[in-house]
Amino acid sequence: MTAAPPPPGGPFAALRAQLGDAATAFADTPDALHGILTGMVDDVDRALAEELEIFPVCHHSPASALAMVRRLREKQPKVIYLELCEDLAPLLGELRNCTLPVAVQAFASRVDGHPADWAPLSVVAPITEASAEYQAIAYALDTPGVELVLVDRSTDHVFQWLPRDRDGVADTDARPADEDAALHGDAVGVEIGDLRPGFAELEAYLLHHGRVRHWSEWWDQYVEQPLAGADHDTYRQVMVLIGSLFRRLRPADADRLDRDEERERYMWTRIRQHLATSGVPAGECLHVCGAFHAASRVEQFGTGSDAPPYEITPRTGTHWLYGLIPSSNSAIEAQFGLAAGSVSVAGATWRKAVQRSGLTPYRLDGQRGGRRRGGRARKALPAGDGPAGDRLTGFLSAPPALDALDEAELLGWSVDIVRLARRNGYLASTADAIAVFETAILLAGLRNRARPTPYDFADAAVTCIEKDVVPGRRDVRRLCEILLGGDRVGQVGYDALPPLARDVVDRLRPLGIDVEKRGVQRILLDLRAQPELAGGSDLLWMLRHLLPPGVLRPIMGERRLGERSVQESWDVALGRHQRTLIELGYEGVTVEQVLEQRLRRSVRAPRATAAVALAAVEDALTLLGGRRLADELGARAVELLAAERTVDDAPEVLRRIRRLLAHYRATEPALPPWCQDFVTAGYAHYCTLLPTVFADEETGMRQVAAMLGFLFGMESLAMSLGCDRTQLELAVAQSHPEAPAKVALLWAARHQLGLLPLAELRARCADLLANPLVVPAFPQYLSGLVRALEPVPTLAPFVVEVLSGAFARLPDAVLLPWLPTLIATLRDEARDLVPALVREAGRSLPGTLPALDAWVPPWQAPTPRPVTAPAAPVGPVHDLLVAHPAACDAVAALLGCAGDWPPTGAAAPAGGTGEVGALLAAHPAVPDTVAALLDRAVPAP
Template identity: 80%
Template sequence: MTAPTEAGPFGALRQQLTAAATAFAGDPGAVADILAGIVDDVDRALGEELEIFPVCHHSPASALAMVRRLRAKQPKVIYLELCEDLQPLLGELRNCRLPVAVQAFASELEGFPADWGPLSVVAPITEASAEYQAIAYALETPGVELVLVDRSTDHVFQWSPRHPGEADEAPAGGDVEPAAGAGEEAALHGDAVGVEIGDLRPRFAELEAYLLHHGKVRHWSEWWDQYVEQPLADADHDTYRQVMVLIGSLFRRLRPAGADGRDRDEDRERYMWTRMRQHLAASGADPADCLYVCGAFHAASRVAQFGLRSDAPFEIGPRTRTRWHHGLIPSSHSAIEAQFGLAPGSVSIASATWTKALARTGLTPFRLEGQRGTRTRAGRRRVAPAPAPAAPVADRLSGFLGRPPTAQGLDEAELRGWCVDIVRLARRNGYLASTADAIAVFETSILLAGLRNRARPTPYDFADAAVTCIEKDVVPGRRDVRRLCEILFGGDRIGQVGYEALPPLARDVHDRLGPLGLDLEKRTIQRALLDLHAEPALAPCSDLLWRLRHLLPPDAVRPIMGERRLGHRSIQESWDLALGRHQRALIELGYEGVTVEQVLEQRLRRAVRAPDATASVALAAVEDAARLLDNARLVDELGNRAVELLAAERTVDDAPEVLRRIRRLLAHHRATGPLPAWCEAFVTTGYAHYCTLLPTAFLDEDSGVRQVGAMLGFLFGMESLAVSLGCDRSQLELAVAQSHPQTPAKVALLWAARHQLGLLSLAELRACCAALLGNPLVVPAFPQYLSGFVQALEPVPGLAPFVVEVMSSAFARLPDPVLLPWLPTLITTLRDHGPELVPLLVREAGRTFPGSLPALDAWVPPWEASPAPPPAVTAVASGPVAALLAGHPESVDAVAALLGCAGDWRTPDEAGAGVPAELAALLAAHPQTADAVAALLGVRS
């Protein structure tokens, strides 16, 4: 690098600025160095052998200057500041309606932190941008080569900060809120990193605040439009270049240093100059026939690699092994504004300014042949003149900076039309606007423009005036007046990716849903009606919609009528489809596979192999595979993985979900065929696993009563199947015997388990509950015992009458001063811990209690009713039933032992002659049992 000299075309300007700095600061110090350095940057950039064209993103002035320069110079090679791996996608812009964004996407990361995924980079493109004009010129002009020279998307994240406290790669967002009503369109880019040519905004907060304050504007977009965009709209090429490099150099020099001491902007410039020198050396192109299009911030570069004559080395590191997918996604004006911190409506205003400037200047912009949504002016393409030889650089800055801006008179017709249109829009959206409001907006716009030293009102002045005069702090609908002003100036234009530019999966979805007869590219919600009984050919469409429902956002594919459960398919379905509105999600789905079925299989396998996968997650994947895919091999694979995960679990947090899902899957497989081997393995593994964890779960405070109840539900519900598959029931008995809970709910649950195992009779259980109600110290905790009994209905549903009995006894025995304090606790406990089990209690109570109010007075609870007196012993103790019981005493001995009546009830002289008094009384009290047994055996009593 050579030191700048006072000679050259900018020597006079350098001396003038140095003198001004000395007069201003009193000492030619830092201010003079900065001002002189800015002039040096301009001199250096414009004196470079390779012509540098500085631009600002989505700037109509940059786009107009680009069109003029391309027609005048006719370059043969265009170097564009854009990620180099995005170049193959640019030709697909012909099949899209702008604005769209070029995207690079990666979900499986290698070389990056796992918590970064998925990675996404987008570069939005609008028609009123210099980059689109350069792309259209290069692709539509024979013999012109377009070369993207910026770092690859992989390097974007390689150079990103890896600590949360450091600055992010994307440009600063500013403090501008998205417009009301534009939330969905503003989220089209999601959380992708924005990479865009020409990010030109002060990175020094105090400088931006100073410019906004003295410019009498509210946000940066308005300042740029007033002080840069409008003066440069009709400027010649040299003036435009010098002013843009001047602004870029100013913002570059007045910026804080990076948090990590590394200047990533300079790394990008080294990368781009290295790539350009490599291309020139390989192609042999003449630098005079080349054009380097970059942001004005990078045009004022001071790196050693700057320029074609530099031989400073720069090593470009290799890319990681991350596999990147590239495609086009729809974008919108509001999405661009939200991602890059622009004011709401600024991109729409820029688009309107671009259209107006084309009509005023008569320029014919460059457009890709067949571009959707644009109308090419037939017969008006101008034949560009032969390129003129390069003229020596002349100082245009002195005249531009010393000359006041050209005053543009008030266009009353334009402003009047705006006022009339905004009042019409306001009335359509519920505002009580009138002609008086239109007049007020007209006068207020002129007043605001005068206060801000503007000769004519800008769209920003008009929007402020409309909000002041029409909105009046009241928004009757979802659109405020500022949003209506954006609609007036062109609206939030939303792009669309054409069918030909979609990935194979998205095109396959459109083809397979073709029988529905809907235009799936529309952004409106469309209703699809499927009568699968009358039109069986629509069954594949139904299958695809259910798979898309599982993969896409809920609003993209929403069922209105019909369901898809295990073993059940509806014969009529109704769907709301909004695939055009969620085109980005469908495109990103195409990055994962070629068909929807392939992506679904990959996601199910990925879910069960994830580090945080559990048995319930694996069972959910099994259910989804059986419900959505006709693939028995995949179901078996996922089921075997569920067995592995269950055996490896050390907690019982997912026990309720495991129980619910395995019950449903067992019922499905039993109804459709033989039980798969993985189901049998899951039952046996789960039986042994939960028996092992049961004592710990009863004692562990982190294990809730709901989880322990689900474990017991699995053990008791699957007991018969598990025993038939080789499990030992004594393992469960030992686990229950080793359980010693301390919390009331788990104590009640243990009692229910012991009762189910026959270790605690109903009478003993009733006595335990009576003792609890009789102890005033335990009564406040009684709702927790009830919670345990309610959870016990999962493993022991036969306890429902007993739970109703206990609750009824509590309400009957306890006085109101005791009952009322714990009644809210009882209600909240039942609601939190057993909402799905309370209906069992309600049904049981309906069977127990009388159905009418008069019958309630004479009603006696069945648990308090005294048994009827036994009839004569001789009448019951004789006959064939008595002879049958006397002939087979083993069964009677077992029943007597269970009832606590063990003893020698049969003497030798009574054999075959009758039964003793105890047995006779038992038979007399319960004659129905003996009659049923006799009927089964074909014996008449």
């Protein structure tokens, strides 16, 4: 969109001619430069000719804030049109209850009409006292008869106008490391007057010739300081000229240009609509916008434009929530890509300029942390040079005004930075303070400055004090920012908090917690002596679950299923994380409601698993109590388990369902229906998947062992609920693993089912050790046997036996590479596996040192020979055993013994025959005991 042709004369005719002559004299292509230079003047002329006064500003600019205070006092406008999202207007009155800086926020946790992966959506607009927008807000809200109208696009349109294919909605290229710098999180920032060259070469040129390192320092030296005392006309013309320059010298970014022009059409449409409905003359209104938008060339620009109104699209169905969150200078700098310390320097410049000019800035009545509103001036303002109406010629041609050196200010900074450095561990002295003072003056002289700026002072402090860098220590540049107010963090007052946050403050007050303190508070709770504090303890545990780590940290005490601590100690930092508490208030009215909603959402999420649902059941029982929500979440866990096609979460499922079953058995007369359904569904589900996971190379040993642990551990309960053991036997029979570790795990499963006797299992392991081709792979079999302790804990003695034999017989070339794997396995399963192994090893090892010399491991003891004994007792017991040999055969098989019996009716030989006979002869008390149980008498031998 091109600007309207400039008038032939006008107040800027002479300046336009001078710039045209300069372009002809110095440019290789004068036509292009002539168009840019004269176009800038045309933009200034057009903006100043508009009936509705346009007040251009730059974000967080003390010069803009000072000019705004002066203009409001002089003009006393009836309506102020402010470039800020129009749906944020109801929140501005709550600034009275806050300590600046704070940010006005719009938040949406669920989206409707925007890409789902953008959620949650958040928009923040930070407000500081040294900003023109705050001065306008304070004037409009506290002056009777003045109306404040926000005319920028709504927060919903902010996201409507973003490209649909972008990966996210917040610029996260540089994540702030400072805690205060992360107060805004991933929110999209909006503010008035983003003035920075979009042309990288132009910015580099200005920084090079200005002898500065970053844009904020250039702006402070060449714009802020000269405009701090300028009259209104000079200020407006210079700001529009800068906005026009940056607008014309910018890369061809069609998307960014379209969005900027859409905003301008939106604002002018809203302004014309309000003027038409209110009937207020345009001359009595003031339009506060960024200097970039003041040089707009859209067809809707101006109240007298004949262009049709801009068609504003409707908002989406996204439900937005609004509130105030604390902000800080560091957060603003990180959000908008400003140089570190620039907002702090702006605040220091603002305070000094207010004191020097005699102005009393506007403040909202009751504003925390400040005085009452004002708006008067006690000092006349200098008039601009040049012809009437033209202030640009005089401003551009006059040399910069050189302020005298303020030695008292610089000396105070130098002394204070040394004192602050000492508190932070630096070995600074009085000599360093003198060095900082002199070095700051030297740096200012090298940079053509008569008076050292805060940037010169910070460079001098770093040069003179920071002689070494210690990890974890604040650097000197950060200390300079703190000295200038960089550690100032805003706070939202009680009355401006959402209902949930106010409820939290009220419920934590009996515990002695002051949420307005930014430090970490240590509280002690003796719930036995003061049972009335139990409600506060419950709230702390719920908040710990909902808020990010570090906000609430329990030092003593825990909350688990069936366990409640009688004494607790907490570190509470709610004052430092007020933003998270406020955003929690966007989700509900009470903490209990939010927790219940989050638990329900977690089990209904697309990626929810049975383990997630069981964790939600535990949280519901430990934090909320009651059965209603837990039963609902447990029913969802059954559905998720039946729908799973992998067993990745089997260890977590096993661990949690065991804990829940133990809890219900200890506290309830019967298991809840969902627990019974979970056991039966899990038994059938894991039986179905068992052959597949045994053969799948991607499935780990831990998962397979957990599946078997579920099947064997829940077998008795599953059988009582109607499951069929044949299903498990068929699943084991159909499993044919190839990996040695899984083969050993399958052996353990078959042993548990009674399909593989212990003697045969011992023989298989012995065959493996005797085969030289298999010895290198034997540690993998051992790993499987160690994992088998989870589903078959009765194998612990055998595992100790095999491990001991492996350490004794395996060569070092095989044993040593396997040790890290064994240690890692035992470390991962330390809670379940190590105690059983240690216990069994303790039973096998000698208890005293002298016994060690004669000790023979049980697995290496020779097989006992049959002992010749007197004639076996003959009587009813002997006859009974001979008549029913199957019982003794079964016992002998379990013990790994083999026996043979004499023919029926034959006299028993002395001591019996075979191992069974020797066993009976060696232990004659056993038949006596059996006889006593059968109420039969045995004749004495």
